[in-house]
Amino acid sequence: MTWLLAGRNRRVLAGLAPRHALLAFDFDGTLAPIVADRDRARMSPLTRRRFETLTRRFRCVVLSGRSRADLARRCAGIRFAALVGNHGAEGPWPGGSAATRRAVARWRDALRRRLPGGRGIEIEDKGLSLAIHFRRARSRPGAARAIRSALRPLTGVRTVSGKLVVDVLPAGSPGKGLAIARLSERLGRKAVLYVGDDQTDEDVFASGLPGLVSVRVGRKRGSRARYFLRSRSEVDDLLATLARPATAVDGSRSRDAT
Numbered sequence: 160m161t162w163l164l165a166g167r168n169r170r171v172l173a174g175l176a177p178r179h180a181l182l183a184f185d186f187d188g189t190l191a192p193i194v195a196d197r198d199r200a201r202m203s204p205l206t207r208r209r210f211e212t213l214t215r216r217f218r219c220v221v222l223s224g225r226s227r228a229d230l231a232r233r234c235a236g237i238r239f240a241a242l243v244g245n246h247g248a249e250g251p252w253p254g255g256s257a258a259t260r261r262a263v264a265r266w267r268d269a270l271r272r273r274l275p276g277g278r279g280i281e282i283e284d285k286g287l288s289l290a291i292h293f294r295r296a297r298s299r300p301g302a303a304r305a306i307r308s309a310l311r312p313l314t315g316v317r318t319v320s321g322k323l324v325v326d327v328l329p330a331g332s333p334g335k336g337l338a339i340a341r342l343s344e345r346l347g348r349k350a351v352l353y354v355g356d357d358q359t360d361e362d363v364f365a366s367g368l369p370g371l372v373s374v375r376v377g378r379k380r381g382s383r384a385r386y387f388l389r390s391r392s393e394v395d396d397l398l399a400t401l402a403r404p405a406t407a408v409d410g411s412r413s414r415d416a417t
Contacts, residue, residue, distance in 0.1 A: 163374050163386035164396060171372060171386075172400055174350070177216045181240070181348035182401065183339055183363075184394075185355035186223040186230060189376050192391055193322060195294055197283075201233055209398035214238045216402060218346050222247065222335055224326055224359055226285040240346055245287040246319075246328060246359055247338030251345070255287040259329050263289060266313055266327060273309035278302060289327040299323065321357045335359060336366035343368070352401075354394065360384075 161168065175182070184190050190210070191200045202210065213219060218240040223230050227244030234242060243250035267284050270291065274280050279296030282289060296302035306325050310318060319326045335355075343351050350370035353363045356377055364373040364383035375384035376391055388394060 160375065160378055160382065160384060160387045163388055164393060164400070168386065172397075175217075175352055175372065175401065176350075177218075179348060180217060180350040180352065181339075181343050181346055182213065182217045182219045183342070183351060183353045184219070184221055185357065185360055186221055186225060186233065188322065188356035188391060189354055189394055190221065191233070197292065203395075206395055206398065207237065209395055209402060211237055212402045213398050218348065220342055222338055222353075222355075222363075224285075224288070224290065224321075226287075229285075241342055243338050243342070245285055245332075246326065246362075247333045247335045248287045248328075250338060250341070252341065255329075255332070259332070260286055262315060262329060263287060263327075266316065269313065270309055270327075274305060278305065280306065287332070288329075291325045291327065292323065293325075294323040319359050321359060326359060334362040336362040336368070339363050339371075340366065340368055343370075354388070354397070355384075356391070 187193055187200055190206055191202050194200050214237060220239055220241040220243060221230060221234055222243040224246050225244055227242055227249035230242050230244050241251050248255050263286065267282060267289055270282050274282065279293060280302050281292040283292060291306050293299060293302035293306065310327065315330050317328045317330045339351060339353060351368060352372040352374065354374040354376065355363065356375065361383055372386065373384040374386045374388060375382050376388050376394060378387040388397065
């Protein structure tokens, strides 16, 4: 992994011309800081202003584990090309089936029986997936063990561990990698910049999508991302860099900048 904002990588950013590139971002930990109360997560005024400027040059999408409706509330007023929720299952395409929703509801009820309240463990039902949060647990290792034990009897699930959360998805559900491939084809984009910070974003990083510029927020050994940003605040720096014409990014002229 190399630092995306290093001078030698400026031409990578300059090569993302508005007429052929799609810019895609995760939400929590990327566009918005991770907070103890997930309902309070939001973009800072600076991030929002820079994103609004960026969407006037590029087709931009947000791809999140949150439900699409939740994401829409947090991104209201910004002209995105698409919002995709539930790790790729909810987008500008038909959503999950009724059978999937029934299965998720069964898992939710079973987990609520096995993980009683009072431990600081919260089960979030997003319709097409679940998120088990344990940021508020007194003993996070103990909570993680309890969650693993509660998940063991469930069938037909895929679990992904994130930052003090475990996502529970149907085994055959589309991941973020497939969602990005769908979006780039749907929008006619030949190159994709994707920025994410969590394990679920590795699905995109490892996708092998042609023209992908993969960026992880926070350097991590073993990540499949090619580039990294040192912190979430550098996402704001990236937004500002991308919003400028290519001549300002690498100091050379580019017909794609107009």
